[in-house]
Amino acid sequence: MHRKWLAAAAGGAVATLLLSGCVGSGGSASGSDDKTINYWGFTGGISSVTAKSVIQAFEKSHPGYRVNTVVMNTDDIDVKLPTALGRASGPDLVYTGTEPNHLGRYVQAGKVLSLKPYWTKEGWNNLSPSTQKRVTYNGEPYAVGNELESVGLLYNATLFQQLGLTVPTSLADLEKDMARIKQQRPDVTPMDLACGGPCYSGLHMMHALGYATIPTKEVLATTPVDDGNYTDPAWTNMLTTFQQWNADGYFTKDASGIPDPNHQASFCAGTTAMMASGPWEFSGLAGCASQNPGKFSLAFAPFPVDGSLPFQAYVGTGKAWFLSAGLKDEPKKRQAVMDLVHAMTEASAFPSWLTKDQLIPAMTFDPAKYDLTEPQKQTLQIMTKAGANGGAVDIGFNNSAAETNLWVAGLQGILSGNTTPKDLVAKLQAQLEIDRKAWKANG
């Protein structure tokens, strides 16, 4: 009898373990079933107007298929993807960043489907050259870029007009403009900055200043696969400029304590004159002119570059779609997912991406055919002007999560007077060396 009870107890324990998922990895390689497409990603690829309507149309044209969407922010997705990719409850399709820290690490781990066999057939060879370069790892494309981005100078044209300011074309001009704003309108902050929390606005500022003061090839050399160094004096000089602008009161006061999600509010209200950012802000700021008549109108210009350098700017695709490697053995579902991504990137979706979501498609297109806003036209001009002097941002956000954390803590430290540019550069260099070792070991 005793044995029977023990056997029953053991059986119960094993059943509980199995139910709790503690034994083995279980489940199929990807997706919950053949016709449910689990789609995880940033808001732009899922809940934007265009993405929603494409998903709806896809479900109509693919009877039986259902797209199960999960919107996540950067932190969430990077925490959840490593354990979810390739599992039954994990995503079949992901919309996330393309950099070594995001797409790169999943490619290295063999969790992403190579798109090489489908690239030309699906028309993705028409993606802009910089995008194709960005999504290529170890010589093979692994993701389909969505929008083309650039960091520039968003400015309040109404305020500039009222103060008689001209759009700065050199870094020296920008500094003069900021000084004049501070002098003539003490109630207005010259340059928006919010570095509490994730500090994205600080990182964008750092990117803009990086391209404004450091040659592109040096900016791009500080990656795990290249041999540039943060100890190059240009990096310290750039951060010293950042520190000086803060000391001069050009940035938002107490920026190290202002949460990032609300940083556009004062720009929108007309109490901040400029902001270093990109086209992803356009749709959010579109209503500001009507909300604050006579105080705000949005304009976009190239972020001025130091006189000793030719014009250069960040130009690249920030986010892209990639497929779980588990789809390799599920041809029907894989094709359905490809169809969905294809629909997102085909020409018929461009008008919606451009006008409703204010994003610039990464696929090559003829701008003359579309009704673009002035900031959008300016974005395209910046990209054209940057030409070969443009490049992706493999700094700050992207080499590794540890590097991003160092940048955030360092910028906060500089803003609050707790860190020096030299200290930050030394820490970044040490981390870069760790990342290079890890990259080589994994590669």
Place this chain on the structure above:
Amino acid sequence: MRRKLRLAPYLFVLPAILIYGVFLLLPLLQTVLMSFWQWDGLSPHYLWVGAENYVRLFQDSAVWSAALNNIKWVLLAILPIVLGLFLGVALHQARPRGRNTFRLLFFLPYVLPTVVIAVSWQWIYQPSTGALNTVLRAVGLAGLQQNWLGDPHIALIALAIAADWAGYGFCMVLFLAGLNAIDPSLYDAASVDGANGIQKFFHVTLPGVGNTTTTVVLIVFINTVRVFDIVYVMTGGGPANSTEVLGTQIYRQSFQNLDIGYGAAVAVFMAVVILIFTVVFLRVRERTEA
């Protein structure tokens, strides 16, 4: 038949043991085992590193700085205990009208989700538009305005105050329960002996809530050492890592840097610290009471 009866109690507790084992002991064991490996959470390969993660931990200034912040936070957590005791005594002895309403009001912050508390206090502390600086300006104390969450020297204190605000009501409720258990005749006897209010507090009330104090201190200590959510939402460990605690370090190492083994080692370290303190504290309390 006799055997059946002996097995019955075990069967009754079996579901609880299974739940406890599967959801607590097993993950705990897994964490301890993981701390001896190096794993990025993505690759199918694990690398045995022995005690290397622990050696690294003891040399890692970021972990020690986080542990130091936890210690500072523990010291700041005395505030809700004292406040909880004070309010408990006040409500118990003064018995004001609407006592239950007061009790509910004081306890309310504790039932709010931490994220709601964190976001609310983030707004209160916002340097340019936040309520705290606005009030200071309005009452002519503009000089006391601070960049509450942006200044590395005060951010941790600001966080701890927000957490203390959420926790004092819980301490108060526990103390009220303890106060209700004190025999009223002890107060009568003290009065007969000529004790004043302060003497009654120190010689009757405090010894009377001794066990409750032990419980409160332990709960507050454990909650303070494993604090994560309020820090993560309000500052993310910033500015300049000044509010980084062991909880955020574990999260950062395990889920952001994908250094799962090292994150597990930090988690084991935190659990051991809590365990040692708990055992030592309980022993000391037992000896004091004896």
